[in-house]
Amino acid sequence: MTAVRAGDDVVLFDMGVNLSEVLLRDAAFERLHSRELADMGAVPDDRIVGELDGTVRAIVFSHGHLDHVGAVGKLAHRYDAPIVATPFTLELVKDQLAGEERFETGNALVSMEAGETMPVGARCELEFVHVTHSTVGAVNPVLHTPEGAVVYGLDKRLDHTPVVTDPVDVERFSEIGREGVLAYVEDCTNAERTGRTPSEAVARARLRDVFDSLAGSDGALVATTFASHVSRVASIVEFATAMGREPILLGRSMRTYATTARHFDYPIPADVAAHGNRAGIERALRRVANEGRENFCLVVTGHQGEPNAVLSRLARGETPFAFEAGDAVVFCARTIPEPTNEGQRHRLETLLRQQGVRVHDDVHVSGHLSREGHYEMLERLQPATLIPAHQSLRGIASYVALADSRGYTPGEDVRVPRNGTIIELAE
């Protein structure tokens, strides 16, 4: 979560959650108080916003991933300000608010499309620039202040051939750069990776290749990816249908995102079944067991080996469906490099291999910029100040080195934020 103050006006960008902190303690997120969660490091500690000499005028969300919207139900109610997001992201915000059990949120919900602007407070204007990321409806919000633009650059890759959305609006970034960028808050997730992050079209081609290779198989076909990755889910559904298998989406988040995606006409056909609760999932799996596994493609949650997700439950034999030798599982995701995920994923893959399941790993491209994308953004925006974010200090260090190689000076025009840091940008 980032607060930007310009004059008396304060704008909050994103309210994310760090779920591993909650999961490790086995706590019920929905019922906990925001202060308890802030002390765990699970939601932003927003007490510092009270020390800013201004009034919060808007709460702005960049996209619908949980590390950007997951704390909205815990924090937004404390501010007398509208929540602003793209229509797709706003639906996910509403889902978060509906699941919140501790707080009531009465903030106005304002939907704004990419390419549009709205006034904020007395002196500022908010703009949404369309970007491409591993979910749809993503934007980089820009706060235009009299002192220059503050570009909130989380999260994106520069994709000119995304599968279901428009290409990234890089021309607008260049225009904003010519108008003058006071500060650029940048996501440094992949700042250590050389080259350019491939397009979603590349992931789609790899997926097609894997599915083509399984065309003659009479085993089960199970694919798993981020439920929020609408373009990836749409590609899986399309290829499964083309090879004569009926796709079935299984898992709570699969159902949530599929419903939202259909609402906005993303290509997940209405006749594709999506089951979110235990009973519906069991019913669908009994059907697969009865009608023949070779007739279906299961699209499931659990690519990180999460113990309660559908894939782990399938692998442990806790459902009416049992894996057999020759079945295939396609992971359309990379293991998030974090010890809990790595351990859970290792356990899952071991279980699958013990049952003779063929594992297709890492059929994926990242949703985040690599070094060449970062260089391109610096050239387009020409920011006066860089604020690397969204990473551990080690990840941020890679970005600081990259900025240093482009003439920026750490401590002067590259400012490394920690929780609670205030960075002054203009007199």
Ligand SMILES: [Zn+2]
């Ligand atoms: Zn994201």
